[in-house]
Amino acid sequence: MLDKIAHYFDFQQQALNLRAKRAEVIASNIANADTPNYKAVDIDFAAALQSAQGNPSRLAMTVTDPAHIASQPATGGSVGAELKYRSAVQRSLDGNTVDMDVERAAFTDNAMQYQSTLTFLNRRISGLNDAIKGGQ
């Protein structure tokens, strides 16, 4: 039963992990906006989330006795986000492909999505709380 409660948060947990990872990647792009030959990278969020959901981590418990309750492996473990190079809108002479407008928009968008996911997770937690308390 408890692992069902844990699984209840899996999706949001993975999404938050990926959003935090993407914030790091975009911060790296913005920090290197003036570095010659730096190539901007980004995460394909949808693909990364899909692969994270299909990737069971090693946190599952082993069943050694028929009386044990089988638990599904937790899926919130590793975030295997593949980084892809961004194709430059305008090329610059020093080989840098960071477009500050694109990066700032992406960072803000990512931050907003992170907050939305947090809100959804908060609602899930309070919903579960209500169910446990039985309306008392």
Added chain:
Amino acid sequence: MSLNNVFTIAGSALTAQSMRLNVVASNIANAESATSSTGQPYQGRHVVFSAIPVSASQPQVAGVRVTSVVEDTSPPRLKYDPGNPLADQRGYVNLPNVDPVEEMADMISAARSYQTNVELMNTAKNLLQKTLQLGQ
């Protein structure tokens, strides 16, 4: 945690951009220094930015660091001023190869990058605070 790395990355950019501002200040202050301790006119200086990976596992996600400060090797500006004690036989004085207009543009660029990175850190701080309040 990935969001903490945003502080490392944006922090490294703040250090690098403030070094760039220092170099610009030095160039503008010495734009008219016709002689120095070496006897030669002051030479303009430029910072060299390099991307420094945050973790070995992901070399594309990088902070930034000033790896060296190079001297501008372009020829000195010549000014006809026969009354100057530093003038050569033809009456010309060697002045630094610093272009104040170029330096001002560089200064604005550095200041903007600095501001952007401060905003990045503020956003990451807000996201982390919201995450800490999860489920309350």
